[in-house]
Amino acid sequence: MKQALTDLLTSVEGLVLFVCLALGFALGKVKFWKISLGGVAGTLIVAIFVGMLGVTLNSQVQNIAFAMFIFTLGYMSGPSFFASLNRTSLRYGIFTVVEVITILAVVAGATLVLDLDEGTAAGLLAGGATESAVVLLTSQFAPALMRVNLRDEATKLWAKLGGGATEEGTTTQALPGIVGRVHEVTTAAGRTVEQAERSLGDAVAIEQLHRGGTSLDVTPATRLEAGDVVLLNGRRELLLDAAETIGPERSGIPGMDLNLDVQQVVLTTKQYDGATLGELRRTIAPQRRHGAFLTGVTRLDHALPVRDGTPINAGDTLQFTGRAADLNRFLPGIGFRIDPAIKMDVIAIATGIIIGMLIGTIEIPLGSIPLSLGTGGGCLLAGLAFGWLRGRNPRHGQYHPAAAQVVKELGLATFICAVGLSSGPQAVDLIARYGIALPIVGVLVTLIPASISLLVAWKLLKLPAPLALGAVAGQQCSTPGRHRSPAGGR
Secondary structure, eight states: OHHHHHHHHHHSTTHHHHHHHHHHHHHHHOEETTEEOOHHHHHHHHHHHHHTTTOOOOHHHHHHHHHHHHHHHHHHHHHHHHHTOSHHHHTTHHHHHHHHHHHHHHHHHHHHHHTOOHHHHHHHHHHHSSHHHHHHIIIIIHHHHHTOOHHHHHHHHHHHTTOOOOOOTTOOOSSOSEEEEEEEOSTTTTOBHHHHHHHHOTTEEEEEEEETTEEEOOOTTOBOOTTOEEEEEEEHHHHTTHHHHTOOEEOOOTTOOOOOEEEEEEEOOGGGTTOBHHHHHHHSOTTTSTTOEEEEEEETTEEEOOSTTOBOOTTOEEEEEEOHHHHHHHGGGTEEEOOTTOOBOHHHHHHHHHHHHHHHHOEEEETTEEEEOHHHHHHHHHHHHHHHHHHHOTTSOOBOHHHHHHHHHHHHHHHHHHHHHHHHHHHHHHHHHHTTHHHHHHHHHHHHHHHHHHHIIIIISOOOHHHHHHHHHHHTOOGGGGSOOTTSOO
16 A cells, blocks of 8 residues: 555656645644644645655755745845834844854754754754744744734734724625715805815815716816716715715716726835825825825735825835726826736746846855855845835836735745655654654754744733734744755755
């Protein structure tokens, strides 16, 4: 049975990868008490056991998958990474210091006590200094030790920042924020369009005007007459009083365009880089932004609260709702409009990965030790640089967040699968040689640095739980720790 399974997995190239992914992600969904492993950790466990059959994955597949994952990670983070380099963010560097000092101390101690060879010691360090090793601690065990519900704490922090209720991807708003309404002019008769709009609030626009069945051009100075029919677009809460301010609401009028367009733009205008949304609104003249309503802000594929105090950086994606004519007139002054038909600029992304791989081959001798960034370090730097460049000039290198998420998850899972498959036979040999002490040390290599950092974040820096756990998870993303040791360990 074992031999037949081995023959099957080796007879079809790539079959073992998808077997491990399917079983691993299925295992990752299983809850043990309140803990679930997640797809990546599940894939690692499955791959280790499958690897014991002697089945491996082509090393080129492993290298390509990791390059795509780490480049994409840097690419999507590039604009915000450079924009966030300030005194406040630099304090998070303490977690990197804790990670480096503590993990080296633990590995050095284990090497002396267990008499580990160079390859095993390097593999122990690399295994502990990776995000897959800390995922259970930060997402499951640490919140339990802190006696917090991580989801609830994240919701509280989001509300504190001014965010509203979160929505799943399969839901839509029952009461949309931006709406269109048709009203017959009675109360507002005699007022100009500008005066009528001002009476309703800053986020309302009179888009169309019909008089006697004829459509008229709308200007701020156009004077409304009794019996006119106007199309109002704006924030729903501001239009609730339109019946009293303008006149009674009417059903749709033939010839009136009731459709609203939604467009996204990458912020590139230097004038607005670092400004808050409130400053953006106050800086832009009302007539210039007339009919264009800000309805969303995202950074690194994460939604930000749409409130006056929210700062925006170059590379952030702003979503506007309004009539197509208004958006087409207004958005070029903000940044580069995203073409929804383009999901991934393969030319730019492939070029960035090529450059990253080449950077990774550069070696700088430190005595007898050749130092290099390797594929991971090179592609990360290239990703950060290319992402930053796209934030400044997004005409090239478009990378839809959904496409990036697929590439990241698939790339990481494939890399982890390859590592697990190659580690399976070695794991058996190492446990036979060192006994239960080696797995215990492996746990400590991850647990001790993460626990110290969690204590610093939670008790000393007084960070909210989501930020504290995020900092701990971030310090474990140690790409340099993955490079091959002289003995071939990881």
